Amino acid sequence: MERMPKWADVVLTPLISLVLAFAISAVVILAIGESPVEALKVMVEGALFSSYGWGFTLYYTTNFIFTGLAVMVAYHAGLFNIGGEGQAAMGGLGVALMLLFVPWPHWALALPGAMIGAAAFGALWALIPAWLQAKRGSHIVITTIMFNFIAAALLNYVLVNLLRPVGKMDPATANFPEPTHLPSISDLLLSLGIEWGKNTPVNVTFFIALAACLLVWLLIWRTRLGYEIRAFGKSEPGAVYAGISPTRITVIAMLISGGLAGLMAINNVMGEAERLVLNSVEGAGFIGIAVALMGRNHPFGVLLAAFLFGFLYQGGGELALWTSIPRELIVVIQALVILFTGALDNMVRMPLERLFMALRRKKEA
Amino acid sequence: MASTPGTDTAPAIELRGISKAFGPVQANKGIDLVVPRGTIHGIIGENGAGKSTLMSILYGFYRPDAGEILIGGKPTAITDSQTAIRSGIGMVFQHFKLVQNFTVLENVILGAEDGGLLRPSLSRARGELKRLASEYELQVDPDALVEELSVGHQQRVEILKALYRQADILILDEPTGVLTPAEADHLFRILRGLRDEGKTIILITHKLREIMEITDNVSVMRRGEMVASVKTRETNPTQLAELMVGRKVLLRVDKAPAQPGAPILSVRGLRMVDTAGVERLRGIDLDIHAGEILGIAGVSGNGQTQLLEILGGYPEKGARLEGTVTLNGQPLPLTGSDARARRQAGVGHVPEDRQVEGLIMDFAAWENVAFGYHDAPEFQNGLLMDNAAIRADAAGKMQRFDVRPPNPELAAKNFSGGNQQKIVVAREVERNPDLLLIGQPTRGVDIGAIEFIHKRIVELRDAGKAVLLVSVELDEITALSDRIAVMFDGRIMGERLPDQATVADLGCLMAGVDPATTAPEDAITPATAPGLDEGVR
Secondary structure: OOOOOHHHHHHHHHHHHHHHHHHHHHHHHHHOOOOHHHHHHHHHHHHHOOHHHHHHHHHHHHHHHHHHHHHHHHHHOOOOOOOHHHHHHHHHHHHHHHHHHOOOOOHHHHHHHHHHHHHHHHHHHHHHHHHHHHHHOOOHHHHHHHHHHHHHHHHHHHHHHHHOOOOOOOOEOOOOOHHHOOOEHHHHHHHOOOOOOOOOOOEOHHHHHHHHHHHHHHHHHHOHHHHHHHHHHHOHHHHHHOOOOHHHHHHHHHHHHHHHHHHHHHHHHHHHHOOOEOOOOOOHHHHHHHHHHHOOOOHHHHHHHHHHHHHHHHHHHHHHHHOOOOHHHHHHHHHHHHHHHHHOHHHHHHHHHHHHHHHHHHHHO | OOOOOOOOOOOOEEEEEEEEEEOOEEEEEEEEEEEOOOOEEEEEEOOOOOHHHHHHHHOOOOOOOEEEEEEOOEEOOOOOHHHHHHOOEEEEOOOOOOOOOOEHHHHHHOOOOOOOOHHHHHHHHHHHHHHHHHHHOOOOOOOOEHHHOOHHHHHHHHHHHHHHOOOOEEEEEOOOOOOOHHHHHHHHHHHHHHHHOOOEEEEEEOOHHHHHHHOOEEEEEEOOEEEEEEEHHHOOHHHHHHHHHOOOOOOOOOOOOOOOOOEEEEEEEEEEEOOOOOEEEEEEEEEEEOOEEEEEEOOOOOOHHHHHHHHHOOOOOOOEEEEEEEEOOEEOOOOOOOHHHHHHOOEEEEOOOHHHHHOOOOOEHHHHHOOOOOOOHHHEEOOEEOHHHHHHHHHHHHHHOOOOOOOOOOEHHHOOHHHHHHHHHHHHHOOOOOEEEEEOOOOOOOHHHHHHHHHHHHHHHHOOOEEEEEOOOHHHHHHHOOEEEEEEOOEEEEEEOOOOOOHHHHHHHHOOOOHHHHOOHHHOOOOOOOOOOOOOO
């Protein structure tokens, strides 16, 4: 017997969590002497009331879709991949190497090449923790989080000592060659005669992210591999009984997870920065955890949650720009959303479940 | 069943109209129960009759929807287990709640420490344990680590814990399920001693033998209701069995004599040492022929699980294995885990624990019907799985096995135990395996489903297949098997034919004593009551 209807589980619970997070944010904003109504207005207008705002919101959304899907795929295998940050950073290195050292004639050819580089490097970075988990029992939460630091240090070394162009002070690669630059969506629309989102970073990667949502959905719920991943994630003894190899599933699920995290680099490194800089991921790997949690580990939920966090990122930037609310407060708001939708999920869920069960009993009586 | 509240003669426990529902399931319906002080009171009923729910209410795990609890004549609201303990109720669970790497003493004082420092509590507990040990035959080394104790001794620690907390009323939930007959006898001596000292004991069980042997009064539960409360000496096993089941019990499974054919499975000298270095199997020799059911009896934990896992193709990772296993004359690889290859070789497996292994509880029934066979060609559609084909297949199997409700979309966890088991049995039996491994086929399964599952096992045998049945229920073993092998401590203690085996004989083998070699058979005192419930479930 389900404790509450599916819509309440999928829609109502996160919605209430969100409202609670915003309510407490409002109290904090009041406490520092600003108007929460004004703040909300600035955020909504800045993120959603102009094509410029949308351009940025969707750009961030794209990042979070990839990292959210990465966490989600691993989660279905019962693995908590906290290493999205490092895997996305390594994906950036894959993109940079592909674009700097292969003379691509056109972006349409460079894109699949860069995708392979991004996914391969991200997957490779997830492979080592996966292997250690499967073979040595090293806990994947610990290893992936440590691999974030190793990735950061490694990139630091590579950028400063190996890929930095001679004579530059900046720890970054040279700009990628002109033919590899991805068209932004505003460029594409402009060629159709529509003026939208001028000077915004959202690019064709957004469509790749949408396609990734669909492919991940197919993978998890329509393929044999997905079936085995879910079975293993729910019950390892059950999987062993059914002849599913825990080693194989752990490794494959983490390869897919790391590959998805790595693919984020197509958006931020290839599409936006057009070179690899230090700390290119900017925390998107960690946001992916919240996105997957809030998205109920379903690709469609991940899409919506990624959009919410995209909105928070862009709206938060606007808030810092146009009000005297300090930038740090945006982090507070984001943290509250993560806290309520992720960590404190059961705080909302359990009373809701009780409410629905009481309602049902009343109906039956 | 009248009581006089507030006097010395008030019953230790009185329940009035206790009801409890879980969603649409009415686990307890208007339960009345009176347990007089200083008696052993049996509560008997099938699995799922509501015994455990009732005791959980008494111990404060659940709040009743309606009804009243009187302890020593005083109405008491038991809101949590702390209240229960303060009211003098102690509980010994079926699955012990001990900290494995603590000593006995540390476990006893856990949660009942006197203050911030441990030493005073420990020395007080040491004295108390000494007293209890001499008074009630409850000897346990207070400094032994719990993980090094036998199951019987661990149970004593649980009883000591309750007594240390000054329990007057002791509830034991299926206490003998994990004990050998000898250990069970010792437990009963302890319980009698406690009763004679004025303690009240509630014994939950589904074993009629125990009820007849030790209780003063017995209450029978069926489908959430208390259907009878009688004095034990005024009743008999047959009457109790009928009360439990609500109708005449089918004592035997209808089956024709076996027509054994060629050997299907041969096991020779199978040994297994697990990763902890414990030798779980110490040289097993077995043959199962086509058209034959070999029953393996034994107290659980004597190597049956390991045997099933090895034959099912997934021995514990890192375990050391020796010996040979041949299926239809072909040697099977022993090492490595490949349950998939084993299925393809024609071995079906209904695992002992359907909730942990046999089913993915969160998966829909239709997904579970494909579990383990999800790579079968008829379930594939190019790169994707053919979910429509799996659904159709599942619907057919669920209908033929009378799974209720016949809804393939429902998650496995939402079916009752019996229907969950039917899903597993349907999946394995309908693949028509040459060899069916089946562990605890009717654990936690209601009587209607038991008959159904037994019939299907016999049908498979009659179709010329080999069946290896592992069960801790002796009645099930004797009713179904064509030959019985008894396992003890990783060995086959002996083989018997079901019509020649007595419960006493099998009980001795289960305890590791071979009556044929140690003493003449009639010299062994059976650990059973007179008027043994022969064949009655």
